[in-house]
Amino acid sequence: MSLISPWRADFPGILTLDGEGQTYLDSAATAQKPQAMLDALLGYYAGGAANVHRAQHLPGERATRAFESSRDKVARWLNAPDSAQILFTRSATEAFNLLAYGLEHELQAGDQIVVSALEHHANLLPWQQLALRRQLELVVLPLDESGLIDLERAADLIGPRTRVLALSQLSNVLGCWQPLSELLALGQAQGALTVVDGAQGVVHGRHDVETLGCDFYLCSSHKLYGPDGVGLLYGRKPALQRLKHWQFGGEMVRIADYQHAEFRGAPLGFEAGTPPIAGVIALGASLDYLTALDAAAVASHEAALHARLLSGLTARAGVRLLGAPRVALASFVVEGVHNADLAHLLTEQGIAVRAGHHCAMPLLKSFGLAGAIRVSLGLYNDGADLERFFAALDQALELLR
Numbered sequence: 001m002s003l004i005s006p007w008r009a010d011f012p013g014i015l016t017l018d019g020e021g022q023t024y025l026d027s028a029a030t031a032q033k034p035q036a037m038l039d040a041l042l043g044y045y046a047g048g049a050a051n052v053h054r055a056q057h058l059p060g061e062r063a064t065r066a067f068e069s070s071r072d073k074v075a076r077w078l079n080a081p082d083s084a085q086i087l088f089t090r091s092a093t094e095a096f097n098l099l100a101y102g103l104e105h106e107l108q109a110g111d112q113i114v115v116s117a118l119e120h121h122a123n124l125l126p127w128q129q130l131a132l133r134r135q136l137e138l139v140v141l142p143l144d145e146s147g148l149i150d151l152e153r154a155a156d157l158i159g160p161r162t163r164v165l166a167l168s169q170l171s172n173v174l175g176c177w178q179p180l181s182e183l184l185a186l187g188q189a190q191g192a193l194t195v196v197d198g199a200q201g202v203v204h205g206r207h208d209v210e211t212l213g214c215d216f217y218l219c220s221s222h223k224l225y226g227p228d229g230v231g232l233l234y235g236r237k238p239a240l241q242r243l244k245h246w247q248f249g250g251e252m253v254r255i256a257d258y259q260h261a262e263f264r265g266a267p268l269g270f271e272a273g274t275p276p277i278a279g280v281i282a283l284g285a286s287l288d289y290l291t292a293l294d295a296a297a298v299a300s301h302e303a304a305l306h307a308r309l310l311s312g313l314t315a316r317a318g319v320r321l322l323g324a325p326r327v328a329l330a331s332f333v334v335e336g337v338h339n340a341d342l343a344h345l346l347t348e349q350g351i352a353v354r355a356g357h358h359c360a361m362p363l364l365k366s367f368g369l370a371g372a373i374r375v376s377l378g379l380y381n382d383g384a385d386l387e388r389f390f391a392a393l394d395q396a397l398e399l400l401r
Contacts, residue, residue, distance in 0.1 A: 003304055003383030007293065010034045011380045021350045023388045028172055028200060028329050028376030029354055030222045033286070037226060040285035044278045052277055053251050053268065067277055070284030071267070077287050078217065079208040080234050087240075087267045088275050089231035092199045092220035093122040096166075098233065098270060099195060099216060100126035102243035103164065109135035112161045114187070116141040116149045116178070117366060118171045121359045123197040127166055137161070141183075147174035147323025151182055158183075162192045169201030173358045173374065175325030177201070184214055193239060199223055204327050205299060215239035225290060225378075226283035229276045240266040247272040298379050302328065305377050305386065312390050316397070322372055329376035331358070337400045339371040345396035346373075351389050 008014055013032040017024050024032065044066070050059035052067045068083070075083040089095040107113075113127045117140050131138040139157050144150045149167070158165060165187030170177055180196065187194045194214045201207060202219040209217050216239060221230035235243070245252065245263050252272040255262045263269045309330055313319050318335040325331070333339060343355030356371040357364045364371060375389065 003301065003308065003386075005301060005380050005382040007298075008380045008382060010036075010289070012038065014380050017352075022352055023350055023385050023392075024352045025375045025377065025381065025385060025389060026352050026354050027203075027378035027381070028223070028374065030228065031203070031225045031378050032380060033227070034225055034289045036289040037282045037286045041227060041278055041282040044281050049278070051274055063277060063281075066281045066284070067275070070280045070287075073284045073287045073291075074232055074234075077206070077291070078202075078234055079206075079210050081210065082237070084267055085234055085237060085240065087233040087235070087270045088280055089233055089271075090229055090276060091231040092197070092218050093126075093231070095218040095231045095233040096122050096126045096195075096197075098246055099218075099243070100130045101246035102270075103193065104130055104134060105244050106242060107134050107136055107163055110137070110161065111163045112137045112139050112159070113164045113166065114139045114141060114158055114162050114192070115166050116168065117143050118147065118149070118174060118178075118360065118363050119166070119168055120172055120197065120199070121361070122199070123166055123168060123195075124362070127164065136163075141167075143323075147171065147176045149178050149183060151179060154183055154186055158186045158190060158192070160190055162187060162190045164195065165192045166195035166197070168197040168199075169207070170198075170204065170327065171323070171360075172200045172329070173331050173360050173363055173372070174323030175327060175329040175331070176323055177326055180212065180214075184212070188213070193242075200328070204302065206295065209234050221279060221283045221286070224283070224286065226286040227276075227279040230279040230283055233270075235266065243270065245269060245272075249273050293379075302377060302379060305381055305383070306330075308383065308386055309375060309377070312386065316393070318397075318401070322367065329374055331372045331374040333369060333372050334397065334400075337397065339369075339373050341400055342373055342393075342396055345399060346389075346392050349392035349395065351392045353389075 011032045048059040050063045052064040071083045071086050074086045141149050141154045184194045195216045196214045198217050198219040215236050217234040219232050222228040250273045252269045254264050320333050322331040339355050354374040
């Protein structure tokens with residue numbers, strides 16, 4: 001059965017890559033962009049660029065309205081009660097650093113920060129470095145055999161000294177949804193602030209931050225079919241009020257003289273300097289595009305593609321899947337074959353996949369691996385992409401084994 005994506009033609013980058021003989025299977029790293037986003041990006045610059053929140057002239061007023069309209073769209077996408085709960089950063093990584101510095105004043109020597117063994121470096125290193133600065137204990141929750149955070153061990157490790165619990169919603173290596181409801185409840189029972197890395201999860205389905213109940217939810221635009229250089233941070237109002245400012249300058253200031261300054265609250269107080277205006281406006285266009293799609297049709301298409309990917313990988317001798325992937329991606333190694341050699345031969349055949357540690361080096365080390373191949377899917381991928389991938393994989397393995 002052919003799996004055809006009815007949305008493929010909406011993505012000029014995919015069509016360009018098709019013409020170059022490239023098969024793009026690396027959407028978990030960054031997604032291709034819809035024409036609607038490209039139009040918004042050009043429209044902002046060609047229509048008269050201006051800074052936001054700073055001028056009364058027409059270009060400035062127009063840019064500010066478009067910028068804040070995107071904030072409203074993000075709030076609706078995440079079901080945040082108030083758009084003032086949405087902060088724009090320059091990446092999801094910057095958003096994690098904002099939290100690590102913004103919460104530092106609340107943590108004392110001996111307190112615990114809890115993460116899991118599968119975290120992306122962006123949700124590990126800021127907390128690791130905070131723990132080193134403040135003599136905190138960084139606790140790592142182990143995984144079970146299927147790649148899920150072990151709930152029984154988590155119940156033992158999340159305790160009265162836990163001040164921050166920071167977890168991924170969907171692993172960028174293992175492709176499995178984590179049991180967030182149970183995990184967040186464990187943290188909340190101890191009074192911990194809860195942080196969810198939604199960088200991968202936000203792309204697949206609509207996720208309601210009110211239902212999740214976390215204190216902070218972070219993600220990035222470039223994986224959500226938007227431009228790069230934009231990160232998103234949602235915070236519950238009481239949690240946002242606990243943050244201290246960490247970058248200074250520009251319109252985040254309320255009153256300033258030479259020896260003293262007072263700063264705005266969220267969101268503008270945490271958006272120092274000129275923000276990524278064009279990117280934020282273009283993200284709004286990507287969200288408009290995604291909102292107009294048939295969500296059930298997208299989910300069904302992605303699920304069928306993912307099932308075909310898994311069945312094709314498991315049917316090949318020597319292929320070992322990492323974890324038990326449930327959506328969007330699969331990471332694998334092949335017995336007796338180095339991942340870099342396999343990636344090189346796939347690249348030579350025009351197959352764009354990711355190889356290496358996937359910004360989760362400790363996780364790969366725990367598997368005894370230096371790296372793995374990751375195939376990841378977007379709504380524009382189709383059955384023909386997988387046919388080309390498997391043909392290239394078979395040819396590469398024939399040479400390498």
